[in-house]
Amino acid sequence: MKSDSTRLDAIARGHLKDPRDASHRMYRYEAPGDFAGLVRWFWIPVWSVPPGQEAPQKVLQYPNSLVVVAQDYARFYGVTAGLSTTTLTGDGWAVGVACAPAAGYLLAGSPMAGYTDRAVDVAEVLGDAGRVLTDRVRTAMSGDPHSPDAHAEAIAAFADTLRPYLPVDQEGELVNRLVEFVESRSDVLRVAQVCEEFGLSERALQRLVHRRIGLTPKWLIQRRRLQEAAERLRTSDTSLADVAAALGYADQPHFSRDFSSVTGMTPREFATLYG
Numbered sequence: 001m002k003s004d005s006t007r008l009d010a011i012a013r014g015h016l017k018d019p020r021d022a023s024h025r026m027y028r029y030e031a032p033g034d035f036a037g038l039v040r041w042f043w044i045p046v047w048s049v050p051p052g053q054e055a056p057q058k059v060l061q062y063p064n065s066l067v068v069v070a071q072d073y074a075r076f077y078g079v080t081a082g083l084s085t086t087t088l089t090g091d092g093w094a095v096g097v098a099c100a101p102a103a104g105y106l107l108a109g110s111p112m113a114g115y116t117d118r119a120v121d122v123a124e125v126l127g128d129a130g131r132v133l134t135d136r137v138r139t140a141m142s143g144d145p146h147s148p149d150a151h152a153e154a155i156a157a158f159a160d161t162l163r164p165y166l167p168v169d170q171e172g173e174l175v176n177r178l179v180e181f182v183e184s185r186s187d188v189l190r191v192a193q194v195c196e197e198f199g200l201s202e203r204a205l206q207r208l209v210h211r212r213i214g215l216t217p218k219w220l221i222q223r224r225r226l227q228e229a230a231e232r233l234r235t236s237d238t239s240l241a242d243v244a245a246a247l248g249y250a251d252q253p254h255f256s257r258d259f260s261s262v263t264g265m266t267p268r269e270f271a272t273l274y275g
Helices: 103-108 122-126 128-140 148-165 170-184 191-198 202-212 217-235 240-246 252-263 267-273
Strands: 024-030 039-048 055-059 066-070 074-077 084-088 091-099 119-121
Touching (some): 066 122, 066 128, 091 103, 091 148, 103 122, 103 202, 119 122, 122 128, 170 217, 191 202, 191 217, 217 240, 240 252
Antiparallel strands (some): 039 091, 066 074, 066 091, 074 119
16 A cells, blocks of 8 residues: 655656666765756666566656766766666666756757757767766776775766866756756646746747757656656555646646656556556
């Protein structure tokens, strides 16, 4: 029986991990205080998947870019508009940083729309610093990938690489506040509400979000609603009609269509899986 009082943390609500999946252990670390506005959090998954099997990891990604270094790749990721899926096989690890919404544009040096739904080698964005980062992280993780010391060294490598991008520019601070507003306010259902809160015309808001995140203000609102829906379906016995109403949908079919089109599962199928 699910309890209505159960809540997922702000990160977990977007991660649609199959409750039967025991393929990996996930370590998460807060960003150092002086990186506020540039980095949201670090995460380090360490996995072991039996031969011949796969473990798909599905995420309703947050509106921020990622930098990920693993044993066999190092990439800069733009925001995924739909469902982000990474399939784990064999034994491995990765060290990643979830950038703040402001950061992608600063790292890439160009509008984030060019990176939506795609990833590039980290050196393509960070140049020689990306290659140094990759070498340092792989050296740190070459022993025991579960070791706290290894994690600290890998995170220090990221910190050294990202520090030159501080301080965050004024426009970046604005987009960080804007995203926080949308993510923290369940009552924000219309783009006009965001325009009013920040004193921006709809055209100016569209340009800002397209440049700094690569998508639209409407997408920001829909993504928060879907993450909230996934949380409610995992943690509450509330009816689908009540979930739809709580999220501001006009009716249950509209909610079901939105949820299914992104996750590939109906809300009922999703709730059953996590029941």
